[in-house]
Amino acid sequence: MAAHIRGPEPVSMVQALNEALRSSLEDDPKVLLMGEDIGALGGVFRVTAGLAKDFGEARVVDTPLGEAGIIGAAVGLAMRGYRPVCEIQFDGFVFPAVDQLVTQVAKLRNRSRGLLSMPITVRIPFGGGIGAIEHHSESPEAYFAHTPGLKVVAPSTPADAFAMLRQAIASDDPVIFLEPKRRYWDKGVVDWTALAAPLHAAAVLVTGSDVTLVGYGPTVRTCLDASVVAAQEGRSVEVIDLRSISPLDTSTVVESVRRTGRLVIATEAHASFGPASELAARVQEQAFYSLEAPVLRVTGYDTPYPPSRIEEDWLPNMDRILDAIDRSLAY
Amino acid sequence: MIQLLDADGVRRDHPDYPLSISDGELRELYRDLVLVRRIDTEATALQRQGELGLWASLAGQEGAQIGAGRALRSQDYVFPTYREHGVAWCRDIDPVHILELFRGVSLAGGWDPSAHNMNLYTLVIGSQTLHSVGFAMGVVRDGMVGSGDTAADTAVLACFGDGATSQGDTNEAFVWAAASNLPVVFFCQNNQWAISEPVEKQSRVPLYQRAAGFGFPGVRVDGNDVLACLAVTRRALDDARSGQGPTLIEAYTYRMEAHTTSDDPTRYRNADEVARWAARDPIDRLRKHLDSRGLLDARFLDSVGEQSEQLAVRLRAATRAMPEPDPLSAFDHVYAEQTAELAQQRGQMREFLDSLEEVG
Numbered sequence: 059m060a061a062h063i064r065g066p067e068p069v070s071m072v073q074a075l076n077e078a079l080r081s082s083l084e085d086d087p088k089v090l091l092m093g094e095d096i097g098a099l100g101g102v103f104r105v106t107a108g109l110a111k112d113f114g115e116a117r118v119v120d121t122p123l124g125e126a127g128i129i130g131a132a133v134g135l136a137m138r139g140y141r142p143v144c145e146i147q148f149d150g151f152v153f154p155a156v157d158q159l160v161t162q163v164a165k166l167r168n169r170s171r172g173l174l175s176m177p178i179t180v181r182i183p184f185g186g187g188i189g190a191i192e193h194h195s196e197s198p199e200a201y202f203a204h205t206p207g208l209k210v211v212a213p214s215t216p217a218d219a220f221a222m223l224r225q226a227i228a229s230d231d232p233v234i235f236l237e238p239k240r241r242y243w244d245k246g247v248v249d250w251t252a253l254a255a256p257l258h259a260a261a262v263l264v265t266g267s268d269v270t271l272v273g274y275g276p277t278v279r280t281c282l283d284a285s286v287v288a289a290q291e292g293r294s295v296e297v298i299d300l301r302s303i304s305p306l307d308t309s310t311v312v313e314s315v316r317r318t319g320r321l322v323i324a325t326e327a328h329a330s331f332g333p334a335s336e337l338a339a340r341v342q343e344q345a346f347y348s349l350e351a352p353v354l355r356v357t358g359y360d361t362p363y364p365p366s367r368i369e370e371d372w373l374p375n376m377d378r379i380l381d382a383i384d385r386s387l388a389y
Numbered sequence: 390m391i392q393l394l395d396a397d398g399v400r401r402d403h404p405d406y407p408l409s410i411s412d413g414e415l416r417e418l419y420r421d422l423v424l425v426r427r428i429d430t431e432a433t434a435l436q437r438q439g440e441l442g443l444w445a446s447l448a449g450q451e452g453a454q455i456g457a458g459r460a461l462r463s464q465d466y467v468f469p470t471y472r473e474h475g476v477a478w479c480r481d482i483d484p485v486h487i488l489e490l491f492r493g494v495s496l497a498g499g500w501d502p503s504a505h506n507m508n509l510y511t512l513v514i515g516s517q518t519l520h521s522v523g524f525a526m527g528v529v530r531d532g533m534v535g536s537g538d539t540a541a542d543t544a545v546l547a548c549f550g551d552g553a554t555s556q557g558d559t560n561e562a563f564v565w566a567a568a569s570n571l572p573v574v575f576f577c578q579n580n581q582w583a584i585s586e587p588v589e590k591q592s593r594v595p596l597y598q599r600a601a602g603f604g605f606p607g608v609r610v611d612g613n614d615v616l617a618c619l620a621v622t623r624r625a626l627d628d629a630r631s632g633q634g635p636t637l638i639e640a641y642t643y644r645m646e647a648h649t650t651s652d653d654p655t656r657y658r659n660a661d662e663v664a665r666w667a668a669r670d671p672i673d674r675l676r677k678h679l680d681s682r683g684l685l686d687a688r689f690l691d692s693v694g695e696q697s698e699q700l701a702v703r704l705r706a707a708t709r710a711m712p713e714p715d716p717l718s719a720f721d722h723v724y725a726e727q728t729a730e731l732a733q734q735r736g737q738m739r740e741f742l743d744s745l746e747e748v749g
């Protein structure tokens with residue numbers, strides 16, 4: 059099948075994801091997609107647009123409405139040698155599937171002492187900032203990262219979205235693939251043929267010497283913007299995109315903190331027991347003597363996600379990140 | 390399929406569902422239908438003007454919802470989805486509350502569920518069916534089934550869509566209601582579509598037939614016939630209140646608009662289908678019936694028209710006047726009592742917002 063839009067012009071993250079799915083379907087006859095409304099509609103965000111038409115309903119399956127069913131069926135398909143790529147329509151609707159994910163998908167390799175593997179990818183649009191109603195703006199990554207056996211990643215750009223989704227699908231481990239829905243329509247250039255960086259490696263996007271600023275998924279863009287504003291105030295901010303939440307590339311962050319002495323972590327997930335807390339703990343374990351200030355977390359607050367009219371104040375926005383940078387440097 | 394009013398508005402009788410209804414009651418049903426449609430068109434317009442973030446239209450389903458809603462007794466309890474604007478109307482819930490949710494100034498609309506005997510909207514497909522079951526278990530334990538006291542005996546109405554019948558929760562609710570013979574009426578509005586998926590993707594048999602396998606009666610009613618929906622729901626609620634257990638009602642209807650204002654139905658269904666259902670419009674049908682009986686005098690029509698206009702004006706004004714929520718309100722009601730750590734976070738947010746104001 060001919061490549062669709064794999065050219066030099068910038069594409070949106072939605073298009074990049076679509077191409078990743080398309081090329082995975084082309085490359086591996088065992089890959090199949092399952093989800094609600096992913097066929098004729100192409101998914102509510104159009105990530106699967108055109109795929110049912112081009113690959114047929116047997117490989118792009120509009121499932122009955124039930125998330126436990128989608129993930130439970132993926133387990134059986136995986137046992138039969140297939141490589142299911144499941145779409146959960148929104149972050150807040152993954153919970154009916156959590157039993158299958160936590161008790162089965164995550165554990166079958168271990169329970170079978172390596173005889174079974176679960177090459178399942180679970181795509182979930184996640185995070186807030188799009189003015190949505192309840193259950194459509196959540197950041198559930200900590201639940202999954204807390205579950206041994208699951209890997210959890212989140213791209214922040216179209217280029218990473220393309221490369222990382224292909225890698226996740228090719229992985230023999232189950233991968234929770236979190237798509238920052240707020241960045242779906244942002245465009246970027248994708249090098250369609252580049253050798254991808256390792257799926258679970260963090261990336262230093264901007265080098266700097268005063269403070270290390272870490273994000274993933276939707277907060278990466280905000281961190282980059284904050285670094286530009288901080289630079290105008292004479293502050294040199296190093297920006298790291300974690301890319302993978304589990305496993306967590308601690309060494310890239312530790313190496314940076316050894317140089318800057320300060321760390322600010324920005325995630326939309328709630329603060330308590332979240333990914334930012336885990337990273338903070340590891341950094342103080344491994345770089346205690348390099349730290350000049352406490353590690354600061356800028357996160358969603360420990361409340362249910364609020365009504366959309368106040369979400370921008372609740373989210374780790376640029377002002378909150380700049381404030382944390384100030385506090386870190388003033389310490 | 391149970392029908393008491395055909396597409397031309399001709400009244401039919403059904404031996405199992407006798408309905409004696411006064412001319413006045415018929416006209417009030419008509420008034421309800423017109424008013425809830427007006428809520429819907431007004432909300433759709435407000436969404437287009439950017440006043441609401443989203444709207445889930447009930448267009449086409451007014452007959453099903455008003456029929457079921459008007460069959461309720463005040464002590465009955467409703468567990469809705471997110472599209473139950475017509476049922477909410479029958480429960481005297483101010484539509485402004487519903488608009489708050491869709492504007493994004495409140496999470497769930499914020500009416501008092503116990504004041505209206507209707508729970509908050511539930512967006513997670515199928516969840517509320519299990520809540521109905523538990524509520525009904527409480528009703529049974531409180532002795533409010535089969536006592537013979539018509540002011541006390543209570544039924545629970547669980548609303549859901551055709552798509553929801555695939556969800557595990559819904560099927561567990563069927564099992565539980567059957568196992569304990571609970572006073573639940575499962576009211577499924579089969580509007581033919583779950584976003585882009587036709588009902589055929591969810592079921593190989595007509596949905597009402599599922600009930601038999603669980604061990605309780607199932608009935609399909611013409612969901613665009615408000616009289617049939619009223620009669621069928623009334624009977625099922627009576628059965629539930631008198632201790633005869635659950636019923637599944639499949640109200641066969643159609644979602645005339647997009648799933649929500651974010652959806653583009655041209656991607657998955659064709660205009661012919663929509664046109665066919667437009668010819669079965671629930672309001673037209675009752676209008677024809679009333680007209681044929683000489684019940685549509687100008688005074689009545691004027692009063693409905695005027696009321697509908699006033700309602701629209703009020704909804705517009707109320708939506709535009711909704712106060713912006715205070716960001717700090719996110720911290721309210723997370724726990725029965727604010728925890729110390731949450732109070733501290735709230736303080737941090739307040740300090741930070743104050744500091745922004747100082748900067749200007």
Ligand SMILES: Cc1ncc(C[n+]2csc(CCOP(=O)(O)OP(=O)(O)O)c2C)c(N)n1
Nearest residue numbers: 094151512513514550551552553582583584
């Ligand atoms: C658990 C869960 N999964 C997915 C969704 C996303 N979603 C919202 S409405 C909908 C379709 C529901 O169809 P149906 O039950 O027929 O009700 P209708 O919207 O047609 O009234 C879906 C899949 C959700 N709200 N909850």
